[in-house]
Amino acid sequence: MGLNGKAGEVFKSIPYILQGLEVTLKVTILALIIGAALGLILALMRVYGGGFCSRISVFYSRIIRSLPLIVILFGLYYLGADILDLSAYTAVILALSVHTAAYQSEIFRGAIQSISIGQMEAALALGMSKFQCIFSIILPQALRRAIPYWSNEAAIVLKDSSLAYVLGIAELLRRGEYVSARTTMPLLTYTIVGVIYFILTFVLSRGLFFVERKLSIPE
Amino acid sequence: MVEPILRIENLYKNFGDVEVLKGVSLTVEEGEVVVIIGPSGTGKSTLLRCINYLTVPDSGDIYFEGRKIEYKQDNLSIVRQKIGMVFQEFNLFNHLTALQNVAIGPSKVKKINKTKALELAEKELLRVGLQDKADHYPAELSGGQKQRVAIARALAMDPKILLFDEPTSALDPELTGEVLMVMKDLALDGMTMMVVSHEMGFAREVSDKIIFLEGGVVSEMGSPEKIFNNPDKERTLEFVSKITRLGPIDSSRGGSDI
Numbered sequence: 119m120g121l122n123g124k125a126g127e128v129f130k131s132i133p134y135i136l137q138g139l140e141v142t143l144k145v146t147i148l149a150l151i152i153g154a155a156l157g158l159i160l161a162l163m164r165v166y167g168g169g170f171c172s173r174i175s176v177f178y179s180r181i182i183r184s185l186p187l188i189v190i191l192f193g194l195y196y197l198g199a200d201i202l203d204l205s206a207y208t209a210v211i212l213a214l215s216v217h218t219a220a221y222q223s224e225i226f227r228g229a230i231q232s233i234s235i236g237q238m239e240a241a242l243a244l245g246m247s248k249f250q251c252i253f254s255i256i257l258p259q260a261l262r263r264a265i266p267y268w269s270n271e272a273a274i275v276l277k278d279s280s281l282a283y284v285l286g287i288a289e290l291l292r293r294g295e296y297v298s299a300r301t302t303m304p305l306l307t308y309t310i311v312g313v314i315y316f317i318l319t320f321v322l323s324r325g326l327f328f329v330e331r332k333l334s335i336p337e
Numbered sequence: 338m339v340e341p342i343l344r345i346e347n348l349y350k351n352f353g354d355v356e357v358l359k360g361v362s363l364t365v366e367e368g369e370v371v372v373i374i375g376p377s378g379t380g381k382s383t384l385l386r387c388i389n390y391l392t393v394p395d396s397g398d399i400y401f402e403g404r405k406i407e408y409k410q411d412n413l414s415i416v417r418q419k420i421g422m423v424f425q426e427f428n429l430f431n432h433l434t435a436l437q438n439v440a441i442g443p444s445k446v447k448k449i450n451k452t453k454a455l456e457l458a459e460k461e462l463l464r465v466g467l468q469d470k471a472d473h474y475p476a477e478l479s480g481g482q483k484q485r486v487a488i489a490r491a492l493a494m495d496p497k498i499l500l501f502d503e504p505t506s507a508l509d510p511e512l513t514g515e516v517l518m519v520m521k522d523l524a525l526d527g528m529t530m531m532v533v534s535h536e537m538g539f540a541r542e543v544s545d546k547i548i549f550l551e552g553g554v555v556s557e558m559g560s561p562e563k564i565f566n567n568p569d570k571e572r573t574l575e576f577v578s579k580i581t582r583l584g585p586i587d588s589s590r591g592g593s594d595i
Contacts, residue, residue, distance in 0.1 A: 239391050240428035240487075244442040244494060245418035254445055258432045335432050336476040 128306050131297040135311065138290040142318075145207075145279045145289065149214035150272055156215065157222025164223065165230050166252065175223065182220035187278055190217055195285060206285035218275050225271060229264035230256060262333055269326035273319045280315075290314060340403040342367045342498055342529055343388065348397035350383055357383045358394070359553035365498065365546075370530045372540040372561075375550035376576065381533040382425075384550065385500045388531070389413075389420045402497065418446060421491030425503040427483040429475040435462060435486045436471040442494045454493075461489040465519050481512035485519050492523075499523070501532040537581045541565055549573050 198204030439458035
């Protein structure tokens with residue numbers, strides 16, 4: 119079998135690689151949703167929570183951001199395997215969520231703090247409760263501002279989801295690795311995997327850019 | 338004797354080592370327009386912000402409608418609903434249109450149904466002459482228009498008293514007139530107002546009482562005639578003439594900055 123034959127093998131395996139798309143997307147989307155919820159709570163604790171809550175939030179963010187994702191992943195998986203009996207799949211989603219939550223909390227915190235204090239004061243002066251101020255006045259503005267930075271973080275999570283391969287989950291990269299081993303064509307195989315990630319990231323970024331424009335308010 | 342709508346007794350406020358208010362006492366009667374003047378850094382804004390507890394005073398009492406406001410026990414929301422505030426920097430909610438800015442107070446705070454709140458907001462915008470700007474976002478309005486929307490927003494809560502914190506200081510001179518005109522109309526309608534301002538034309542023509550605040554205390558207080566023409570203190574005269582020299586105060590030209 120010549121080079122063409124081997125390359126042909128790789129190309130014929132593209133549908134097989136693409137079957138990993140579902141896992142990649144599921145892991146990414148779930149991690150982003152859980153991470154956003156947790157990140158937002160951490161950001162609110164940091165800005166409005168007062169001494170104790172604020173310190174917990176800072177502590178979380180510092181610790182998590184100083185750990186490599188793979189350490190969190192193995193930690194959760196092996197610890198989880200002993201105590202919680204987490205599946206590899208759950209461990210990956212949790213690790214990515216815990217990791218991205220720290221970064222997202224910083225994004226949301228920055229966005230919240232960028233809204234002028236006058237907005238909160240005007241809302242309080244009307245008689246709104248702090249809760250109403252935050253949810254009706256501050257967050258609608260802050261979250262809009264956060265979209266470009268959040269979009270960047272979403273792209274990072276999408277690519278980080280490839281780390282699931284170390285736990286043997288058959289997502290895009292893992293399938294690429296199988297094909298590479300079978301065909302002995304690593305360069306071509308990984309190029310194809312790379313192109314798939316590029317297309318996903320591109321679509322995600324464009325999509326979020328569209329949302330950003332759609333929600334934009336005159337400034 | 339009718340209880341004054343607002344009575345402040347011996348108000349103190351420090352920011353760190355800086356004593357800003359050093360025992361301010363004053364009263365505001367219902368329907369009165371009180372203008373507070375004084376050099377910058379003398380606590381005029383702080384005094385105003387203490388009244389609705391955006392700034393919490395260190396000591397002293399504030400009686401509103403005859404009742405002492407208890408910072409720790411009272412539901413401040415209820416007090417604040419009755420005390421409207423207009424800020425120097427407008428502080429319109431940037432993500433809401435002019436109409437929504439005015440409607441959000443009644444709808445979120447008073448829980449008035451949304452359609453009714455929007456109808457009410459339309460009326461208030463009409464009152465400040467901005468019904469045609471209802472669908473504009475703050476960024477699409479001029480400074481003067483923003484401030485008029487902010488006044489409408491405060492009015493929509495149907496407050497008992499309106500506090501104005503340097504309402505025209507952030508405006509280009511040619512835009513102050515429209516805001517002062519709206520304020521004058523409010524005064525004529527009988528609204529109780531407390532205004533921190535350097536607009537001497539407005540103070541002279543519209544106010545019932547002028548308070549000269551200096552060094553964190555009420556240095557002198559009296560009718561505009563007295564403060565402008567015959568103050569008790571040399572220092573008051575000096576300040577007033579210094580300020581008025583900066584802008585037109587000729588009463589025949591009072592309209593030029595009103």
